[in-house]
Amino acid sequence: MRKLLIVLLAVPVFFLLIIGLVLFDYIYFPLISSKAEAAAERYLEKKYEEEFIIDESSFSKPLGDDMGTYRIDSHPSKNPKLTVRITVDEDMEPVSDNYLDMKWREELNKLFGPVYKELYGSAEKYSFMVNVSFPPKAYVKYNISNNYKEILKEDHEGIGNIIFANVLLTPSKNMKLQLEKAYNLIQYLKKQELEYFTINIDYFNEKLENEISENDKSLDYSSFLNKHLQNRDYVFNFSYDSRYEGDKQKLEDIKSAKDLEQYLRSL
Secondary structure (H helix, E strand, C coil): CHHHHHHHHHHHHHHHHHHHHHHHHHHHHHHCHHHHHHHHHHHHHHHHCCCEEEEEEEEECCCCCCCCEEEEEEEECCCCCCCEEEEEECCCCEEEECHHHHHHHHHHHHHHHHHHHHHHCCCCCCCEEEEEECCCCHHHHCCCCCCHHHHHHHHHHHCEEEEEEEEECCCCCCHHHHHHHHHHHHHHHHHCCCCEEEEEEEEECHHHHHHCCHHHHCCCHHHHHHHCHHHEEEEEEEEEECCCHHHHHHHHCCCCHHHHHHHEEEC
16 A cells, blocks of 8 residues: 555656656746857857847757757847847857858849849849858858858859749739740859759739738738738749759750740649
8 A cells, every 4th residue: 555655646746857857948948048148149259250139049949859959049230130040059059050141142132133123123122032052062161251152153053042033913914924034034043053943933913013002012022922822823933953864954945935834833
């Protein structure tokens, strides 16, 4: 009887101990997030030799993991619009940051703005977003003083671009003209001799242009797309990867805008 009583008491005590340990992680570590933020700020300023401002931080520890991490968002004081994310572990040791990626991506988007404007007449905040990937050697070969143009010139064969675009259609809905613009965009990317590229274009019906609010104009690409998904009439998607022979042939087979009809889908 005594042994049974001990067992019965031990079971809830064990579970309470487990719950206590879990709660400790999710209460204690967020409470000392200021230490992680300070460590992140010191790390960034020492590594890049410029001032950073911490914006916000969060702590997470997936169930089963031995150690949780802080995810800290910051920005260079000279560029408030550029979000730099740094990961810090429980021991307050910085693990990684994405400053180089975010800086080079921002530069690429600025370069693409005039290209979009030339094709579609104007470029709003919601009009496009371009993601980019670099070969591993880029993070050794280049540093914060280098810009995207320099890297593209030297290592274009290892760079990938993914272009996302929102396009508002006119009442004429001239999709032949839209395919000509998509063709010109492909030629623009082809000349850069990238490792790969993808183009995703969402075409919105003509009614939306008259309904866009001032708030809509302030939205970024993703927010605008998510808000107006139901207003899309067509989607264009084309991908090319130089590592695959089939894709090389696919790109060579595109001789005119008409060859892109198969990549345009009506919704």
